Amino acid sequence: MRNVAKLCGFFLSALFAFFSFGAFAADAALERAPDTMQARVMGCAACHGAHGEGTDNDYFPRLSGKPAGYLYNQLLAFRDGRRKYPPMNYLLAYLPDAYLKQIADYFASERPPFAPPAPVRVDAKTLDLGKTLVTKGDASRKVPACVSCHGASMTGMEPAIPGLLGLHADYISAQLGAWRYGTRSTVAPDCMGQVAKLLNDRDITAIAAYLASLPAPSDPVPVAAGSFKMPLACGSVHN
């Protein structure tokens, strides 16, 4: 009997050793991808930077620090075709809502430093027009000031109004143009679409140049939801 027990013990330890070795061998052979969001969004990093800080390319915007609700809305809009840019539409086509929300949360919580503003390429008069439209709007044409929705410090408002700083002039200009022509749209009422359609080419150049000339905000965090009342209703913001 004792021998049988011994034998069983031997087999058990042999078996145990075998399995431990097997497990060890598997670990050693197969290095896994890091289980982090940063590793998962490497598909985004080539154009938007590892932390969403943006790159030198004028048309790939900074993502970090924008309100999570805004980023989530954009991811949904790209996936579902409300916002058209084929490379983005393609990358997001088969990603579920819950994951897009996590991607939005990741970039919203990142705080990489801002790059210094690029040199201004427009004349003083144009820059001045930009400043007026951004800070005061144009009541005669019913154009609201940018700051009336995007906040006095232009860092946006939770949950879904984006900040306007740290973006390249060409990007801002392209987006306002896209809204004017309908290749960028959002859930109705499409407030930004309404505003963009009131702007002419010169306005857009001026606004883009002025915003891109501003230095990084000292506190880039979007203001809390409901901090101020917006002049028009937006479908992307659930009031």
Place this chain on the structure above:
Amino acid sequence: MLRFRHFRALTVAVFLAACAVPIEHAVAQGADAATVKRGEYLARAGDCIACHTLPAGKTFGGGRPMDTPFGTLYTPNISSDKDTGIGKWTAEEFYTMMHTGKSRDGSLLYPAMPFTSYTNVTRADSDAIYAFLMSTPAVHQPNRPHELRFPFNHRELLLGWRSLFFREGVYKPDASQSVEWNRGAYLVEGLGHCSMCHTAINALGGNVKSKAFEGGLIPIQNWYAPSLTSNKEAGLGDWSLDDIVGLLHAGVSNRGAVYGPMAEVVYDSLQYLTEEDVRAMAVYLKALPARSGDKSPPPSQAVAEEKTSLSPLGKKIYDAQCAECHAAQGQGKPPDFPPLANNQSIEMNSAVNPIRMVLNGGYPPGTFKNPKPYGMPPFAQSLSDVEVAAVVTYIRTAWGNHGAPVTVKEVNELRSAPLY
């Protein structure tokens, strides 16, 4: 993306005339909840939703454009709506359409509707799908007429096409094979309609039976649907069942991930099947004869020179941009960062897929088993044609891979391939 899947063949049912005929007894009254549920599952296996629903549109409302070499087809509304959907159809009429490729009014369907596969579906399964479709909300959305060029806008031509490429008949189980193999065969050859992409089509838009599952280029969308035969070099012969199941069910495996049109198939269809059904499909696929339509000719001198001239630059780019994820020896960090060494998708005769992955990047689908997939960045914006050709040549020929070098011209042409 997958909206393009069925472009390969001329398409889709025009149900227009049919819907105008006032017959009232069509609704599947009395279909029990279990049948509806089974129908929903089978509709997933058939991936009806991918073609018959616009992205973010109303389910089964149709209207999805499909560019084919013959013009653009618009998928019809298959919701339960009586005026614009199939709400007036009977289960019998639905089965006739699935089985014979003829619509309710007798008109011939364009073969973008995969009736050459669906003909294998049993009457009971067809009835369950019908009961499910009848249980879905009615979507009032009139069908959009197809925009086909002459002579393809003449349905009479389909008679000739059908005599060449269509054999009507329900799937007959093979008693010499296991129950699992038969289940897999039924799904692959029937609702799964895998041959639509994985069997090459000829100039007439028909599948060539002798080349079944040997792979082929999907026209217009410009992705290569790889061989599914058990051929060791090009097909699945060298894959374990678990890896095939992983690929089809989760979208990732230790051998590679799905991307391009196959990502949509997994996202909309395969992830919803039971693992048993997916395993049965894997068993069937792995048992396909080991034919290969993908044998490369020995490299010419010009090709060999291309490799010699491009590879050093390719290695430099690989080490700087790719090795972090795919590892120094191309072994990857599976399943999330796929291996490139000994990967058919990289080595196969057609270099379309590896070139496009480098240009466009891609995320595998988010699935129940892999809800947070890792993504490959696009490099179209940062690498030149020469650099892309160099790095793809490198990964196709390094670490014992035996793919052929790619040319700068091939890369340049694929820059304009449709993305979405």
